[in-house]
Amino acid sequence: MATKLAAVDAVIVGFGWTGAIIAQELTDAGLNVLALERGAFRDTIPDFAPTHIQDELRYAVRKATFEEPERQTLTFRNNSGETALPMRQLGSFMPGVGVGGGGVHWNGQNWRFLPTDFKVRSHNQQRYGKKFLAPDMTMQDWPLSYDDLEPHYDRWEYLCGISGKAGNLGGVIQDGGNPFEGPRRREFPNPPLKRSAASLKFDEAARSLGLHPFPCPAANTSRPYKNPLGIQMGQCTYCGFCEWFGCGNYSKASPQTTILPVLLRKDSFRCKTDANVIRVNLDSSGKRATGVTYVDAQGVELEQPADLVVLCAYAHHNVHLLLLSGIGAPYDPTTGRGVIGKNYSYQMSAYIDVFFDEIVNPFMGAGALGQVVDDFNGDNFDHGPHGFIGGAYLSMWTTGGRPILQHYLPDGTPAWGSQWKRAMHENYLRASGMQIHGSVMSYRQNYLDLDPTYRDIYGSPLLRMTFDFQPNEHAMMKFTSQRAIEIAKAVKGVRGLHKRAREGHYGIVEYQTTHNTGGAILGENPRDSALNRYLQSWDVPNLFVMGTSAYPQNAGYNPMGTVGALTYWAAAAMRSRYLKNPGPLA
Amino acid sequence: MPTISRRSFLVAGGAAGISACASRGTRRDVAPLDIPNETRADAPLFFNAEERRFVSAACARLIPEDELGPGAVQAGVPNFIDRQLAGPYGQARTWYMQGPWRKGSEQQGYQLKFAPAELYRLAIRNLDAYCRRQFHAAFADMSNSDQDAVLTALEKDSIELVDVPGKTFFTMLLQNTTEGFLSDPMYGGNRDFAGWKLIGFPGARYNYVEEIEQYGMSYPLPPVGLLGRRGGRTRKI
Secondary structure: OOEEOOOEEEEEEOOOHHHHHHHHHHHHOOOOEEEEOOOOOOOHHHHOOOOOOOOHHHHHHOOOOEOOOOOOOEEEEOOOOOOOEEOOOOOOOOOEOOOOOHHHHOOOEOOOOOHHHHHHHHHHHHHHOHHHOOOOEOOOOOOOOHHHHHHHHHHHHHHHOOEOOOOEEOOEEOOOOOOOOOOEOOOOOEOOOOOOHHHHHHHHHHHHOOOOOEEOOEOEOOOOEEOOOOOEEOOOOOEOOOOOOOOOOOOEOOHHHHOHHHHOOOOOEEEEOOOEEEEEEEOOOOOOEEEEEEEOOOOOEEEEEEEEEEEOOOHHHHHHHHHHHOOOOEOOOOOOOOOEOEEEEOOEEEEEEEEEOOOOOOOOEOOOOEEEEOOOOOOOOOOOOOOOOOOEEEEEEOOOOOOOOOOOOOOOOOOOOHHHHHHHHHHHHHEEEEEEEEOEOOEOOOEEEEEEEEEOOOOOEEEEEEOOOOHHHHHHHHHHHHHHHHHHHHOOOEEEEEEEOOOOOOOOOOOOOOOOEEEOOEOOOOOOOOEOOOOEEOOOOOEEEOOHHHOOOEOOOOOHHHHHHHHHHHHHHHHHHHOOOOOOOO | OOOOOHHHHHHHHHHHHHHHHHHOOOHHHHHHHHOOOOOOOOOOOOOOHHHHHHHHHHHHHHOOOEOOEOOOOOOOHHHHHHHHHHOOOOOOOOOOOOOOOOOOOHHHOOOOOOOHHHHHHHHHHHHHHHHHHHHOOOHHHOOHHHHHHHHHHHHOOOOOOOOOOHHHHHHHHHHHHHHHHHOOHHHOOOHHHHHHHHHOOOEOOOOOOOHHHOOOOOOOOOOEEOOEOOOOOOOOO
């Protein structure tokens, strides 16, 4: 029997971005809150100090800030006819571990989804006809709109001090911003970052083609900034060590730089680290969560009772916990029934390396320093002649020039020997990377469930991921890549391109994005979804599930901005309605 | 068997050591014993002599010394790889290493039960045996052109080794060689910033607020590592 601890008002599973927001909101509402985090405590000083954080081998290559497959992983296969095998090393995606979660190591490329992204099924059927969508597509409209989320996007962006230029203020299109974005109530809190040489060249080329380039909204502060919680952030120094690294300069928005200095001072908040939650406990009715069970650093099992349970683990860990706890009906791809594990999705990206005549100093960069065009994303263009839905943004990034993983070499360069060495010498300072960053729809055959064979260190079955790219996404990628090549060819002073296309099956080896979505999706009714529009479990009303696991399908944007907004949206519903009258909100 | 406590054993051993040294005469003769608790920065931690010879020879072909400057060997890369294999990476400490073991698709990634250190050990043994059969010499004793031919065949997956897939080993060896050439010198490679100087990377700096808008200009300062500007210091892994 696990030792039973004293009850708390609310227990939060996972202490990254969503856990920190929920903890801040619920303690403000007067609750006693405990966060359980599987990793260690980390803070800007000493953990990310600029005396040691610029260590590419340790952080980016050996992956020191990420989850360790030895402790937690999943199995993977492309389709249900294959035997899934364990992901033995990290590759395609890299979930964070430790206080701050992925908020510590993200680049800070911060987006809102398009208004039409929230009604992908109905909008596309209306514009292109019902037959335009493939029969195996299982997209669902979100049960909330862009307008519902707008105040919460705004709140998230001011929390983080996002640096950018509005493209649409209250319906009026603005020069220099993204003309395709949904209407905003006000400007970004900070102006765009300084522009890199490569981003200016891209901007000029895109304009010459009649496209609409703008600076990527960045969670890297372009100037000193004090956020609404009174926490001071510093000006980004363009050190080029953002993604995979913690920020030592208080410039990248993370729980540590935007929330924790206030939250950690509250007597009503506690966080336990090295606490691995292994299940959510239910009462005998199966309709009420009584708390969670976790394993501490010594391997001791402990039961933590709570009136309210909020899952804030990474997307597929939320789904794993729901399956292990027997909450909600597991999804069955043969019948299409069941909801837990349904509509697992991802994103699709490809690259074009661009080689300039003059030096562009790639090592001077920031995680979200890039110029972007959104003309071919979502439904920003007429898909009628092309036969697919969704799209991608096209970007020129200057995120950094870390030598091991961020050196680019022209087509046909040998992988070793004197010719490789000469190519490194001639190209490192003169190269920059373009990205095609695309949406992935959801499908009947892409899903998550429990693996029948492989187990984790606690003896629980691993999560099993069954996923492949489908024809719609290949068509999307082919079309948007062609547009990207046209831009690349229009850039002045370019002597060569190296295309790194994304074709064939999805593979778990090469890093793509840590933008895994779905599996515990929100929706209009309990037959089609795991959660209602407030991220509350249909089956267990005192359980809420945050994060991208709620997305019914994935859009063409980095998902964090929408996660932040969605978390504030759910927290507002908890505070204004649930806490006064605990029960189903929809 | 008579029992002997650890403490009395150490005392006895120590006394024997002292008397042995004393009997050999001058202090100069026993100089290596002056630092009995230190490891020399380039002393092998994992490789045996044959393995070390193989890795040095392979590194010398993967990133050769040429008119552009030092290669992987001059930059200390064999030493880097040795230290990596002796540490948590070599032991696959963070990898999921539970069975059952099955061969998967390319999309499913690495499914061998060998940690990197074991993979190196088996692959080097297999490859030297292959080279002795085909070229009548260990890899390290072959001509540069024969070495290049073997490395190219490994890269193209056209050599079948007994215990491990040759291409998997080649990919790992090339990856680790590149890592050693381009990582911070404190890990034992990139000695004197050879790799960073070759490409123009200024190292572990963290402020380019002014320079980022000086378009087309070279950054003027030399490389710096996390342990300073000397570029040859290493710390224990």
